[in-house]
Amino acid sequence: MRILIVGAGIVGTATAFELAGDGHQVTVLEQHAAAAEQASFASAGLLAPSLLIPWASPSGDSRLARRLLGGRATMRLMQGAGLTGLAWLWRWLRAGRQAQAGQRLQALAQLGQASLSRTRDIAQAMGSDIESSPGTLVLLRKLAHIELLQPLLEVLAHCGSALRQVDAETARLIEPGLATDVPLAGALHASDGQSANCRLFAQLLRQAAQEMGARFEFNTRVQGLTRSASGAINGVQLAGAPFSVQASQASQLQADAVVLCAGLAGAALLRPLGLRLPLMPVYGYSITAPVRDEFHAPQGSVIDPQHRITISRQGQRVRIAGGAELGHAGGLHDAATLRTLYLALSGWFPGGALASSPQVQVWRGARPMLPDGAPLISPGPAQGLWLNFGHGASGWAQACGSAQALADLIAGRRPALDMTPFALSRF
Known part of the structure; x- marks a missing residue:
């Protein structure tokens, strides 16, 4: 045809x-x-586990919004959102509590697994380096946070992508660049997790x-x-x-x-x-900086669920992504969100990236999302x-x-x- x-x-x-x-x-x-x-253009870069990508799906647990999310990381209504944005946000919150929410999560997890397999097959057939990095860590400041993630973890396990719980010492062996002075109770490790350069x-x-x-x-x-x-x-x-x-x-x-x-x-x-x-544009941010020190930079991808931030390694660059804004806001960048991203990068991986380099790229882009x-x-x-x-x-x-x-x-x-x-x- x-x-x-x-x-x-x-x-x-x-x-x-x-x-x-x-x-x-x-x-x-x-x-x-x-x-x-x-x-x-400059997406977070996380391929798997897709269900743990921040804002990948609505959550039906109100405690997650109150206890895991920071005030700067929740979805915020910005200039231009209007009543349409407010109605969309209400539908998004309601979708996480619907009876079919579990089935939808399972379908999204299966789509993510199938997509990862197809992406790997294509990249291998091409023989191309897409700046991929294996492994994903979900950082836990408190072990009790595992309970809040449990619905997602059960779905991932059912789809064959189980995450292994590790203590703080093991987490730092997997990611040697992790700061030693930041509270870390443990982590969830997905050995089959992966990040790569989407635009490439x-x-x-x-x-x-x-x-x-x-x-x-x-x-x-x-x-x-x-x-x-x-x-x-x-x-x-x-x-x-x-x-x-x-x-x-x-x-x-x-x-x-x-x-x-x-x-x-x-x-x-x-x-x-x-x-x-x-369909609403949910705007997010990313900061991409050159690697400063191989040992102190992330080796794979890291998710900070407290602020819904992702830090991923892409070749000789580090990308940190986060934020969720409904509304165009005149195209202006939110200084507080960017400050949160910079602080998370320097806090979790001090000295790993050249955050003040002229090669640093700051990006704000719309992610068109449906409320379910x-x-x-x-x-x-x-x-x-x-x-x-x-x-x-x-x-x-x-x-x-x-x-x-x-x-x-x-x-x-x-x-x-x-x-x-x-x-x-x-x-």
């Missing part, structure tokens, strides 16, 4: 790779000048997809999806589908199907078709329209698994996973 993909982030490039591998004629439309320029992998996927015949049209903004029996608008035509694609800078494109991988833009394109999705924490991997509201977006904080961790499942759906194959939790019908 001739397939148009809207969006060239990590999910869009992974989808292009899978569909081109299936023999489809793939064209990717991206509004920016390169792949992975938005949510995929997206670029490699783009190149691989192009080698299989996929085309990437950059600086091309898709302006609308219009229901019609046939016909062309601005040179973009869909054959045999009940809608047309209106795009800028596109030249005589024809397609049998369209896949939306464009996050917030994808939700906006669906509104004229009568579908209003509760699960993405849309599903047929759309019109024939020939497919959806693959809304992955939120787990886009990197779920991209390859989502792309593989969607390619199976388009081909009429039965995906290895139950796709019901990711279907459009839940909205």
Whole structure:
């Protein structure tokens, strides 16, 4: 089939790779000048365990919000959030307490496991270094915090990704750079955990997809999806589908199907078709700094659940990520959140990174999230329209698994996973 993909982030490039591998004629439309320029640009980097990625899913335990989270780490309503943001936050909190919350967590864990396996297979086949680092530590200031994480740990164990409880001494053997003067009661260790460079992998996927015949049209903004029996608008035509694609800078494109991988833009394109999705941008921050000392820098990835912060090793750089803001806030960075990230980096790994180097990169980006924490991997509201977006904080961790499942759906194959939790019908 001739397939148009809207969006060239990590999910869009992974989808292009899978569909081109299936023999489809793939064209990717991206509004920016390169792949992975938005949510995929400087993500936290954590691939697994995906369920422990901060803000990966709603929590039904109110004690977690009160006791594990710091005041600067909770979701905050910022300028521009309005009543829509408040309503979304209420739905997010309610989703964690719903009867089907446990089933959803299990589905997300299975998607994360399948995606990690597919990511590793692709990287190995490419023979490429994606700056991956093995192992993940969840730091515990108090052993009682394990009880608050227990629902997630049970799901991970059921899916074959159990975490081993270790004492503080063992945690510091696994991560020798951990500070000795910061209170640490112990940690949870996932030996099969992994972090890697999301943007680098997206670029490699783009190149691989192009080698299989996929085309990437950059600086091309898709302006609308219009229901019609046939016909062309601005040179973009869909054959045999009940809608047309209106795009800028596109030249005589024809397609049998369209896949939306464009996050917030994808939700906006669906509104004229009568579908209003509760998709919100949850803004997060990351700071990336060069490694200063190999021994004092993190060897793998570390999660600080008290502040919902992730510190990951990516080649010769260290990336610390955190924060969750609803609302654009005029695009301004929150100084208190950045200060928390810098303090966490210097507190947990003193001397490990050159935090004052001119090469330090500070980034604030939107993570398009649905209130139940699960993405849309599903047929759309019109024939020939497919959806693959809304992955939120787990886009990197779920991209390859989502792309593989969607390619199976388009081909009429039965995906290895139950796709019901990711279907459009839940909205």
